[in-house]
């Protein structure tokens with residue numbers, strides 16, 4: 397299998413065979429070790445309701461090199477999600493879904509859905 401398509405934890409990038417469990421989300425995955433790290437973070441801190449909101453990375457305190465070093469990981473997540481979307485659309489097509497219904501589901505035209513996902517599939 398193409399390494400880009402190997403199922404891996406979206407958070408730490410470990411491959412499925414290298415972790416005990418991998419839990420699927422919408423196009424992403426999290427491994428048992430990352431879940432455990434999340435549990436530990438949640439146990440350490442008891443945020444107020446305002447602090448409980450999602451915290452964005454602090455770009456202000458981040459050196460340029462660190463910011464640049466994170467870009468490939470974010471791009472890899474994009475590639476992973478796109479691969480998942482391709483496989484889900486492929487399954488929808490295998491089940492007989494039309495390009496119009498796939499496009500409607502994704503908020504795009506039939507033509508846009510076909511152009512983005514048809515790949516080697518014959519025009520239908």
Ligand SMILES: [Zn+2]
Nearest residue numbers: 405408427430
């Ligand atoms: Zn992980």
